[in-house]
Amino acid sequence: MNREQKIIAFCCNWCSYAAADLAGISRLQYPASIRIIRVMCSGMVHPEMVMHALAQGAAGVMIIGCHLGECHYIKGNEMALARAEVITDTLEDLGYASEQFQLTWVSSAEPERLVEAFRNMCGRLAVLQSEQSADHIM
Amino acid sequence: MAQVIHIHPVTRIEGHASIAIHLDDVGRVSDARVEIAALRGFEQFVIGRPAEEIPRIVSRICGICPWMHHLAAVKAIDGCFGVTPTPAGHRLRELCQVLAHIHDKILHFFFLAAPDFVLGPDSDYSVRNIMGMVRKDPELAARVVRMRQLGQMMLERFAGKAIHPVAGVVGGFAKPMSNEERQELQRDAALLLDFASFALDYAKDKVFGRFQEEMQSLGAITTGFLGAVDAQGNLQLYDGLLRLMHPNGKSVDFPASDYELHLSEHVEPWSTAKMVYAKSWREGFSLDPAAPKGIYRVNTLARLNVCDRIATPRAQAELEAFREQFGRPAQGTLLYHWARLIELVYACERTLELLADDAITDSAIRNPATPQAGRGIGHVEAPRGTLIHDYTTDDNGCITKANLIVGTTHNIAPMNLSVHQAASSLICDGEFDEEMLNRIEMAVRAYDP
Amino acid sequence: MKPKLNFEWLHACSGCEISMLNWGEQLLDLFDQVEIVHFPLLMDHKYGGQLGEGAPLSLPEADIGLVSGGVAHQEHLQVLQEMRKQCRTLIALGTCATHGGIPAMRNQWSTADTLHTVFTAGTVDKEISPSSAPAFLDRVYSIDEKVRVDVSLPGCPPQPQLIGAVIKALVNKDAFQLPQKSVCETCPTIREGKKKMAPVQRFLHNADYDRDQPVSEMQCLLEQGLVCMGPVTAGGCGGKDTPLCLQARVPCRGCYGPVQPGGNQLLDMMNALASNGIDHRALVDRKSLLRFSGAHGLLKPARKKN
Ligand code: SF4
Ligand code: SF4
Ligand code: SF4
Ligand code: FES
DSSP states (O other), X not given: OOTTOOEEEEEETTTHHHHHHHHHHTTOOOOTTEEEEEESOGGGOOHHHHHHHHHTTOSEEEEEEOOTTXXXXXXXXXXXXXXXXXXXXXXXXXXXOGGGEEEEEOOTTOHHHHHHHHHHHXXXXXXXXXXXXXXXXX | OXXXXXXXXOOSSSSOEXXXXXXXXXXXXXXXXXXXXXXXXXXXXXXXXXXXXXXXXXXXXXXXXXXXXXXHHHHXXXXXXXXXXXXXXXXXXXXXXXXXXXXXXXXXXXXXXXXXXXXXXXXXXXTSSHHHHHHHOHHHHHXXXXXXXXXXXXXXXXXXXXXXXXXXEXXXXXXXXXXXXXXXXXXXXXXXXXXXXXXHHHHIIIXXXXXXXHHHHTTOOOOEEEEEEOTXXXXXXXXXXXXXXXXXXXXXXXXXXXXXXXXXXXXXXXXXXXXXXXXXXXXXXXXXXXSOBSOEEOSHHXXXXXXXXXXXXXXXXXXXXXXXXXXXXXXXXXXXXXXHHHHHHHHHHHHHHHHHSGGGGOSOOBOOOXXXXXXXXXXXXXXXXEEEEEEEEOXXXXXXXXXXXXXXXXXXXXXXXXXXXXXXXXXXXXXXOHHHHHHHHHHHHHHOO | OOOEEEEEEXXXXXXXXXXXXXXXXXXXXXXXXXXXXXXXXXXXXXXXXXXXXXXXXXOOOEEEEEEESBEEEHHHHHHXXXXXXXXXXXXXESHHHHHOTGGGGGGXXXXXXXXXXXXXXXXXXXXXXXXXXXXXXXXXXXXXXXXXXXXXEOOSSOOHHHHHHHHHHHHTTOOOOOOOSBTGGGOOOBOOOGGGOXXXXXXXXXXXXXXXXXGGGSBXXXXXXXXXXXXXXXXXXXXXXXXXXXXXXXXXXXXXXXSSTTOOHHHHHHHHHHHTTOOGGGOSOGGGGGTXXXXXXXXXXXXXXX
């Protein structure tokens, strides 16, 4: 995958950001293209923010929140789930690939799961990129 | 030495165009072309859209005659979905259409064309315009500005939006007319009819009388004509049959849905505008000024030439006088202006006629429509000529194919010939000045492209 | 000395200019207060000198410049850059200039695809594309994507009073305020709240209303199930009155562009539907929600799927 590529990961303060912290302390390796932005809750990531990141050149965007039922603000992640559908559909309308967006749940005690999610996203984007460059050649 | 004179842009017309006049080594006109940069791709981007949305999209083809595109599309989509508008819906659409002709004709005659005649083709460019007209005759200018605005405001008050309208809908119209609205419109339309009669008298006195020679000779060419008539041969703007008249005066009538049997489009490598020609004459297409082929004209003069009569009294009297003087078909290019003002009178009279009928306030304004696969061809007579919208839909009622023939495209080929004629008769030995170039533009302005 | 004005139209329909003329007699005052030095619709100033010997494209200097239409080909770009150079204050007039407008709908296709469709549509007698046409850009741009813009006046077309007020304020060096509310905030219809939302339908039948009652007695069209873009569209079209389309009892289609200049009407509308529990997938043609604001890279050709 392209070294310059960036993946923006919006992590909620209470679970996924804590997991990222723990991943750091535990010296778990994850791809350098990940850029974490801490938000208070996954429910506050408006679709505009996702589109903005892509429009500014991010290769992919992730929203990572607490498991359903465990949101610190009770229903924030349910809101994120409803919006994710809108985001996925809209990405295609706007000429992006739905693969460029991912919503994931991670608890504060699951750094491995977080790192796994990061790796998966990178992998997906790499496949997408090779498909697109193949299109160019054809 | 050979050279090219550019008139860029052609000004005081309702769109974008430029002229290139080619002079040969001895300074004679060897070629003259009007280029209309009109490509915006509507045929492409209507594809996939739900058909009922199209009338609100294609209005943006032109901000001067958006009602024409709006209504031609509405009629075509009626056809795609197999729905007939209610009688009141039909009347309200026609009312808006004739009303929309009024402001355009005032704009074109007084704002765009009149400065050439009133201030003179040789006056300086900085004063030869509506601002100069205001200085010369502030009272007249104020009246013109007010009357044009009135025509637009009548539409806006009744139908919401005057520019890029929304009230025409598949199956009919979106809003009924109340009695108060009707009375108000009647009052205003009477004012406009007075103004139209005044405008025609004014023009006969100040323009047509003083420029008799030019009216017949500037940009003069001999062509066929296309316009719309009803079954009795009366002038029509909103509906009716198309009548294609050969230069020899013989004509055929056909429904707009048969347009492909009679008309075809031609692309020249030097222009992004398609040119339409009379395929059914079986002579092909040629822009050779010595022997043009397949060329006919549309718009005001064409409509007055093809119709047998006009069904409203004042306009009919004017038509008779016009024919007495110029015959039928009249070929003089500047006669377009005269015909335009006769149509202005007709549009005002027709507005009053439509408003006089109680049926216009009926509540049944729209029949519901169901999306389906089909094809619909809608036609209206726009200020610039015969307008045809042709759409095909899929099972879901979304557009799969579109062809649009707009008024100007019929007139592009004749406009080229008129400019060629005007340029060749004005420029010899490579000598030319601002006045000559403006006179060449006057040939284009007559067509109101 | 009177302030000088330049007017230009690029990838435009002339509706913006006509809207200005609809200002009526106040227009005469304007003609009195300013000197119009370039305005192809109304006066004969030419680009390359009045005798047209092919001098390079040049425009006079002016205090205020108005540009309608977006940028679609090389010549638009040159004219726009010349306007920027010569005008102290540059106004983007109309939604085409501010957000691409309807012509930017073609950004869903490549320029080559569009040319092919147009020149083979209908009854064309041979398949050629013109060669000497001005070079088309890859897509339609709003003017702020190409030059710095001082004032953005959206609307398709913008309301005459608003155009007039802005020009007057600039001439008199007064401050002015553009409307900042959404269409809904200026709409008098009755809103009954979320529970009343009907599923989305196409506009194939008229709204439900009593013909003898004013618009303020009609239920919100969105609540009636007719997609209305009022929530995601900048207001002002009706002046102090009811939004224009609503006066005709017809839903808003978004012609003033997004409420926030950088907004995305498609995304905002989907979000508004989703957060009101309306199934956004029932919309037949979502991309049309960007029909007025497809510039700024928002509408793009679809990706090729393998
Ligand atoms: S904004 Fe609307 S009225 Fe203005 S030029 Fe564009 S399409 Fe025409
Ligand atoms: S959604 Fe439409 S009808 Fe409802 S309040 Fe907004 S603008 Fe008015
Ligand atoms: S209601 Fe919406 S679409 Fe209609 S004029 Fe106003 S902003 Fe434009
Ligand atoms: S706090 Fe983690 S998703 Fe709401």
